[in-house]
Amino acid sequence: MNFLALKISTFFLSVFLLVWIFSLIRRRLLMEEYSFLWVCIAGVFLVLSFFHPIMDKVAHSLGIEYGPSALFLFFNVVTLFILIHVSIQLSDYKSKKRILAQEIALLQDKVEELSRKMNVHESADL
Amino acid sequence: MKTILIIVPAYQEELNILRVIEDIQTHLPEADILVVNDGSIDQTSLLARNAGVKVIDHPYNMGIGAAVQTGFKYASERNYSGALQIDGDYQHPALEGPRLLQILAEEKADLVIGSRFIEQTGYQGSWLRRTGNRLFQWVNALAVGQNIVDNTSGFRAYSHRAIRLLSQTYLGEFPEPESISYLKSQGCKIIEVPVRMRNRPGGKSSITPLRSVYYMVRVLTSIISFNQQSRR
Secondary structure: OOHHHHHHHHHHHHHHHHHHHHHHHHOOOOOHHHHHHHHHHHHHHHHHHHOHHHHHHHHHHOOOOOHHHHHHHHHHHHHHHHHHHHHHHHHHHHHHHHHHHHHHHHHHHHHHHHHHHHHHHHHHHO | OOOEEEEEEEOOOOOOHHHHHHHHHHHOOOOEEEEEEOOOOOOHHHHHHHOOOEEEEOOOOOOHHHHHHHHHHHHHHOOOOEEEEOOOOOOOOHHHHHHHHHHHHHOOOOEEEEEOOOOOOOOOOOHHHHHHHHHHHHHHHHHHOOOOOOOOOOOEEEEHHHHHHHHOOOOOOOHHHHHHHHHHHOOOOEEEEEOOOOOOOOOOOOOOHHHHHHHHHHHHHHHHHOOOOOOO
């Protein structure tokens, strides 16, 4: 097995991920609070690219024969948690958006009512 | 200030809204009418305004749950002593409204549901809808401890207390079954009364056969997972 190729590709992948995330934050496309998990993942990738025996050890202690399988499992679980986290955020935004829209609708009604009253006063003054 | 507010949630109901309003004005002349236009892009809002009733327009379509909640917020702000929900699709006969309100007052109830199934009232509905209702009935009876036959009926009268509670609590996109378990968990008194409903004459129902399975799963999920706590 060519571990050097694996090391190099993982290294470049994690560096690419880190650079991308930092540039997204710099360009205000990604808020820092949401980048934390991604930075962690890129970090884990980076560490594993240098010390892949860690991966094998972890895999064996979990009873998984093949190191990279453990990696797949790990990232699948992490992705699942990130997706749930995003769903929670989405629900939160949706409910806040609903409250705002309802407030706008109710306020618009009050504005209409007030301007109607003002018009009545104005025409009474004339 | 009139003391009863009729809340009419309406989405794309230009074919029905005028007769709904007329029906209400005929049978409930004492009450104020509020049409909550849930982001319709047809003539619903304009027709209702021209008919001289109060209209609140949602800036975009948010679902029946948000529409009735806007109605409750309006009623709560203006301190109405009771509310009657009549859907904008002309299924609910306003003729039965005074009876629901009378029972609300006489029995000091917080929610009076106009039920299609409690007795033979002529309403049939699809097989799927009846099966779905039976399922809700069973789950809600377990969760709530009261047997409600028609959990999905939106033809209801609400007390001042129920208005206040529901203005602060969003019940999701399917508010009818959820409000039963929510109000019951708050110690509210719920009464079910048989009514005769019409079949939809125009426009299209939001519930198609395929959707009702989806609807059932979602409602059951929310009834099971959320009974007690209040949401904004």
